[in-house]
Amino acid sequence: xxxxxxxxxxxxxxxxxxxxxxxxxxxxxxxxxxxxxxxxxxxxxxxxxxxxxxxxxxxxxxxxxxxxxxxxxxxxxxxxxxxxxxxxxxxxxxxxxxxxxxxxxxxxxxxxxxxxxxxxxxxxxxxxxxxxxxxxxxxxxxxxxxxxxxxxxxxxxxxxxxxxxxxxxxxxxxxxxxxxxxxxxxxxxxxxxxxxxxxxxxxxxxxxxxxxxxxxxxxxxxxxxxxxxxxxxxxxxxxxxxxxxxxxxxxxxxxxxxxxxxxxxxxxxxxxxxxxxxxxxxxxxxxxxxxxxxxxxxxxxxxxxxxxxxxxxxxxxxxxxxxxxxxxxxxxxxxxxxxxxxxxxxxxxxxxxxxxxxxxxxxxxxxxxxxxxxxxxxxxxxxxxxxxxxxxxxxxxxxxxxxxxxxxxxxxxxxxxxxxxxxxxxxxxxxxxxxxxxxxxxxx
Amino acid sequence: xxxxxxxxxxxxxxxxxxxxxxxxxxxxxxxxxxxxxxxxxxxxxxxxxxxxxxxxxxxxxxxxxxxxxxxxxxxxxxxxxxxxxxxxxxxxxxxxxxxxxxxxxxxxxxxxxxxxxxxxxxxxxxxxxxxxxxxxxxxxxxxxxxxxxxxxxxxxxxxxxxxxxxxxxxxxxxxxxxxxxxxxxxxxxxxxxxxxxxxxxxxxxxxxxxxxxxxxxxxxxxxxxxxxxxxxxxxxxxxxxxxxxxxxxxxxxxxxxxxxxxxxxxxxxxxxxxxxxxxxxxxxxxxxxxxxxxxxxxxxxxxxxxxxxxxxxxxxxxxxxxxxxxxxxxxxxxxxxxxxxxxxxxxxxxxxxxxxxxxxxxxxxxxxxxxxxxxxxxxxxxxxxxxxxxxxxxxxxxxxxxxxxxxxxxxxxxxxxxxxxxxxxxxxxxxxxxxxxxxxxxxxxxxxxxxxxxxxxxxxxxxxxxxxxxxxxxxxxxxx
Numbered sequence: 001x002x003x004x005x006x007x008x009x010x011x012x013x014x015x016x017x018x019x020x021x022x023x024x025x026x027x028x029x030x031x032x033x034x035x036x037x038x039x040x041x042x043x044x045x046x047x048x049x050x051x052x053x054x055x056x057x058x059x060x061x062x063x064x065x066x067x068x069x070x071x072x073x074x075x076x077x078x079x080x081x082x083x084x085x086x087x088x089x090x091x092x093x094x095x096x097x098x099x100x101x102x103x104x105x106x107x108x109x110x111x112x113x114x115x116x117x118x119x120x121x122x123x124x125x126x127x128x129x130x131x132x133x134x135x136x137x138x139x140x141x142x143x144x145x146x147x148x149x150x151x152x153x154x155x156x157x158x159x160x161x162x163x164x165x166x167x168x169x170x171x172x173x174x175x176x177x178x179x180x181x182x183x184x185x186x187x188x189x190x191x192x193x194x195x196x197x198x199x200x201x202x203x204x205x206x207x208x209x210x211x212x213x214x215x216x217x218x219x220x221x222x223x224x225x226x227x228x229x230x231x232x233x234x235x236x237x238x239x240x241x242x243x244x245x246x247x248x249x250x251x252x253x254x255x256x257x258x259x260x261x262x263x264x265x266x267x268x269x270x271x272x273x274x275x276x277x278x279x280x281x282x283x284x285x286x287x288x289x290x291x292x293x294x295x296x297x298x299x300x301x302x303x304x305x306x307x308x309x310x311x312x313x314x315x316x317x318x319x320x321x322x323x324x325x326x327x328x329x330x331x332x333x334x335x336x337x338x339x340x341x342x343x344x345x346x347x348x349x350x351x352x353x354x355x356x357x358x359x360x361x362x363x364x365x366x367x368x369x370x371x372x373x374x375x376x377x378x379x380x381x382x383x384x385x386x387x388x389x390x391x392x393x394x395x396x397x398x399x400x401x402x403x404x405x406x407x408x409x410x411x412x413x414x415x416x417x418x419x420x421x422x423x424x425x426x427x428x429x430x431x432x433x434x435x436x437x438x439x440x441x442x443x444x
Numbered sequence: 445x446x447x448x449x450x451x452x453x454x455x456x457x458x459x460x461x462x463x464x465x466x467x468x469x470x471x472x473x474x475x476x477x478x479x480x481x482x483x484x485x486x487x488x489x490x491x492x493x494x495x496x497x498x499x500x501x502x503x504x505x506x507x508x509x510x511x512x513x514x515x516x517x518x519x520x521x522x523x524x525x526x527x528x529x530x531x532x533x534x535x536x537x538x539x540x541x542x543x544x545x546x547x548x549x550x551x552x553x554x555x556x557x558x559x560x561x562x563x564x565x566x567x568x569x570x571x572x573x574x575x576x577x578x579x580x581x582x583x584x585x586x587x588x589x590x591x592x593x594x595x596x597x598x599x600x601x602x603x604x605x606x607x608x609x610x611x612x613x614x615x616x617x618x619x620x621x622x623x624x625x626x627x628x629x630x631x632x633x634x635x636x637x638x639x640x641x642x643x644x645x646x647x648x649x650x651x652x653x654x655x656x657x658x659x660x661x662x663x664x665x666x667x668x669x670x671x672x673x674x675x676x677x678x679x680x681x682x683x684x685x686x687x688x689x690x691x692x693x694x695x696x697x698x699x700x701x702x703x704x705x706x707x708x709x710x711x712x713x714x715x716x717x718x719x720x721x722x723x724x725x726x727x728x729x730x731x732x733x734x735x736x737x738x739x740x741x742x743x744x745x746x747x748x749x750x751x752x753x754x755x756x757x758x759x760x761x762x763x764x765x766x767x768x769x770x771x772x773x774x775x776x777x778x779x780x781x782x783x784x785x786x787x788x789x790x791x792x793x794x795x796x797x798x799x800x801x802x803x804x805x806x807x808x809x810x811x812x813x814x815x816x817x818x819x820x821x822x823x824x825x826x827x828x829x830x831x832x833x834x835x836x837x838x839x840x841x842x843x844x845x846x847x848x849x850x851x852x853x854x855x856x857x858x859x860x861x862x863x864x865x866x867x868x869x870x871x872x873x874x875x876x877x878x879x880x881x882x883x884x885x886x887x888x889x890x891x892x893x894x895x896x897x898x899x900x901x902x903x904x905x906x907x908x909x910x911x912x913x914x915x916x917x918x919x920x921x922x923x924x
Binding site for chain 1: 555775
């Protein structure tokens, strides 16, 4: 197979126009000793065979009723979202460098930024970042720049992979400095935060709902952070904001989130969608592309990439971030998803999540030996304490076609018997009943 | 043809519904404290499903895209995005896989990722790959952290500087700075290649790494790449290759043979996955054997035909993001590569090089090349405003849109005055290139006959030239 359209006649004509006698003459730029000798390569698969090969591989993955969350959620992806993001006009365009010929993408980015601001209660946002974890890393960088301070307080109730990502991001440079706050109760204690706050702290990070699904006292922590001149960075699941108060309303200065749950499939971890929004005062510290509304030479409304003096292609080593490509198509999916749902649809989804997760928790805890590990209100996810190692529970339920959750022992040995369990609107009452019944068989 | 579209919130009608879901048995207020609940609903549009479909379909039509127009953006490799890849990545088995599922439940995905890593190793000659980086710049940052870990492992703490070429992508110095390194820029020679003498003068015990794009951003092969590698290695530094332009080498040359220690590839460029209006991308990083242990986690391991995702690895720099990587993009790239055999692989680079040289040959009398010699996959030409009634590169770009072509990359690389960087890619026909050449030649003639028409372009698009200064001065980035 080749996607090159040239016939041998085309090639001959083109070589003649270039003024060379052969392709080899054109390739003489590469010294002979640097040319590849050969490739150990499998035989080409024509499209029918390639599709069959792919289907066979996909069939090696198991279809399971998904009760796992941990930052990746099995929400319904509307058919209209899937159809629209496959339109070539969106799918096969590049970053909108030529604004006049990219108004569709640019206006969609403006609508995306607006939707993110509406959800998080913020004034400004960008065209997206890679995922929630890297969005938090960018927020931490911005907070350090804004405050001129060097320390970031991270709660243990934040996703461990997000904490690890920040460690990697800042480890080599040595700043900002990360300090982890233990959360033995599964939640961040405002007093614990207060004890660590001083004039070196750039920002306190609060995830709510947090990694364990619990709601944090965001307002209480924000108040304490602000009293010491630190910023509050909130990490929040955007679907939860269908019912939960917007971070901007309870005191967050910067908000980030993993946007996968807005119209994007699970895809084994990516592509996902990093959300970033902030109060107006911090707009010039936003990383990545930003779309702005403007007018054209005749006064007509239009959209452009703006505030580009922050970016790597202008500022190089002094840029706010090194990001270039982002997750534009995932952001488009989220934008269309939110337009399809509207405020009422998003609230319905969020309420279904809360209701199903709580009914599942109740049924699970009715099985002898199982209980909730932590107390406190939760959104659509909770930590189920098992009478046996959580991996055993997970493996037992796998045999019944259920992905029971995420065993937490791999993140923290003390949580060996803890299973992080999630129910979204896509889980049926029948599946919830099967889950509880299967737990009953494990405990015996 | 529609020329404008209201923004979605302007179409919103209170009470209008799109998707409607079942009602929860009990409301959230039955479970959660009142203080945690939202006081006012978010200001999202209220639209019917059909209005949403029509709105975004109409918006889409305001775009030029690869499917509708030649999109010759230099360094971006806008080649055809095969639809088979899209269908494959969307298969339920792949798209529905949860990233925390146990290995036994996702053997198909892990096998694809493992196979793709091996194919990338074969294409580059490097020992190991990670698919975790989400984009090219993320891959650069990963490679820089790998270099930092390598020097640290040797207790060589004086290596605080990274050398980049003055023709490099802006992400190179930005990524280096993010990794805590200072950046020194090395000049190019008039022939567009890195100045060996300047490089040797800059190399020293403080040099951690040299970053080079191959072919470079002038579309030229760095013929002295082996000597550059030798000089870097002799100074104790590593050589990083920015693989944004790897399309020019696909099936022709293996960077490991150049002496490259670390490189990133862009699956959304050389490997045909769509750009989606700015992403998602994927920026796998490959390394020489001695650096494998520093690669980020998770790693994919294979034993007896069974695959595992390993969350921990001794020596690793750690995790660059959540979960495994942009798996959906990797699956498309795998599908693309399996469509090729050893015999058609090299036709990718060959035809890309042929097309760029054809455009260059047909245009160079009116738009002089930055360096007048055969190029690789892209050519960098210039406008000469002083000879053509002030026809600047920006004018050419805007007027090309009227002629039905997306614009090339402009004003890059920074070392070329009034640069026009054209990368046709291998998937364009000779007829399309002929039409593109004719348009550029016509614009040149227009500049001589009717310069105002060109300076005021575009004339036929949904909007005229936009006020970028005003946008930056009074930013309006959300409907509020």
